[in-house]
Amino acid sequence: MNELEVRELRYFIAVAEELNFSRAAQRLGMAQPPLSKAIARMESRLGARLLERTTRQVRLTAAGRVLLDQARIAVDAVHAAARRASRAGQPTPRLVVAVKPGGDAGLLREILAAYRGTGPDLPPPEVVVGGSGEPVAMLRDGRADVALLRSPFDGRGLDSETLVVEPRLAVLPAAHPLAGRRRLRPGDLRGEPVPRWKGALPSATAYYTGRDGAEADGDQAGRAPADTPEGPLVAGVEQLLEVVALGQGVAFLARSTTRLHQRPDIAYRPVDGLSPSAVVVAWPETSRSAAVAAFVRAAHDVAAQHPDHAAALAR
């Protein structure tokens, strides 16, 4: 009845993901037999079968599904502990701020200035720009201390505060018939394909907390009605605009993002009743660092000056 070890959890995750011992072993850089033994050991320790295996097929049991979920979290937590401690031990620790491109609504520069003005003893900030969903992952595994994001995002393990709320605009080819109108109505764009963000998870796995658990980056591409055809995959705003300009679909972008991407062949139009986009500052729930606190306060103060300041009190 020994303790579960991180190595074992890694092994199990690999097998559960591959559903194949040999491939998993290869991925882990080890031979297959010790992997089989390790899993068997775990099963006997837990007193529960994790994998239903025949010689032709490996399937997860209910316990296995639970463990896969929980093991990912636990391994992340261990890695996060290591990274955070390691970073805190650097000669001059940095406050790592993760943002996604366009995710800061232009606030970052001011926030950094306010943060630096807070006090002389704080670690200098270091900004890293991550792709789809990356900032959240970076917060979770300790690579970043604080992040600027668009909601909704997977907030498990994170605390957050909404900074500004701004409308989203429809992105149309300038030649599109609807581009002649000043405002659009919700039904106008029905049936138009909407480009999907590369790396974004499958949409809205509705969950009883009311949060859209697995949904990432849905903000920018826009949650369209279920019958919306899926457009091409895009990897960035430039690509998105290109796709729209070529008439392969319409999209939705936060207003502050559109201001940075004015093009003659693209028109931005407000849509009545379209859900707005919120910029939030997020940090690990477990954070107790004064630097993070100072950054959050700076963000709050800067946002309070912003015309789109979130009157929101609730998170």
Added chain:
Amino acid sequence: MNELEVRELRYFIAVAEELNFSRAAQRLGMAQPPLSKAIARMESRLGARLLERTTRQVRLTAAGRVLLDQARIAVDAVHAAARRASRAGQPTPRLVVAVKPGGDAGLLREILAAYRGTGPDLPPPEVVVGGSGEPVAMLRDGRADVALLRSPFDGRGLDSETLVVEPRLAVLPAAHPLAGRRRLRPGDLRGEPVPRWKGALPSATAYYTGRDGAEADGDQAGRAPADTPEGPLVAGVEQLLEVVALGQGVAFLARSTTRLHQRPDIAYRPVDGLSPSAVVVAWPETSRSAAVAAFVRAAHDVAAQHPDHAAALAR
């Protein structure tokens, strides 16, 4: 550059808590030299010194403080993964509901009935009663699936929903001069000692999220002004009432709790402006079980019928 292992984290936690290698080794049931080596190994892996040690004194470095904090969380996560998987693998899994005594405001019976009525395929509920702060710990390390608590509590890693909000009442000896009044005012009790709950953490380490991080059970004993003298330590409501009846202090209890403890030598009186007590249902953020969802929904529905139903929308 190997990976941090759970065993090592346990070792580090022991040393960091004891600040003494020999005692920590004893506590871990091992000899001191291998423990020293293990810590040294961790330090070299992390590239950061964790402990400042002379032959006479061991102190945590900044990195060490971070790691202590994070390691506790990570070890909890691993234990939780093991427990949850193990429980999910039982022949007939149970939904373990943790409550603290008096923490359910009498709702539990109805909630359980509603839960059982939800569907025939759900795991049968099993109620465990835990002391101060225990339910939260049980949620965190996987011993429990869902809990009924009083806010405020340390909500890190948990989601929660407020069910009912009820006033707290002052607990006075029946012979107390103020017991003659129907209502009290905030200043009336100034200077009276307030009993402290055994096991409750030191009060209100104010934190920038606005949550009172480490505070547990402050609800019942009541957050009094800072200049309030500390009364005796008590381990339960009965003890608390005994202490009050003997004139050794005054206390505050949620109204539903007082109804279960009517005594001739104790008087309960409302206090104007005293912050109320909220009963919340809480569950691990990582939970994806249908059973937990059903329980939360049942709790929500039952609370909606309750006269003190939380009109609260926010969590």
Added chain:
DNA sequence: GCTCATTCATACCCGTGGACTATAGGTCCA
């Protein structure tokens, strides 16, 4: 100021357990 107690680090040894190779055994498909 010397000694002693205390405590962490080093040196060395040993046993266990995790990993490797080889191979058996079961299942699906052509």
Added chain:
DNA sequence: TGGACCTATAGTCCACGGGTATGAATGAGC
């Protein structure tokens, strides 16, 4: 029915985690 594929078992080995003995450093006490 033979071959491809995949997991489990058997047997071997060595690295590493842990133990004991002891050294080295520091602060306290007389």
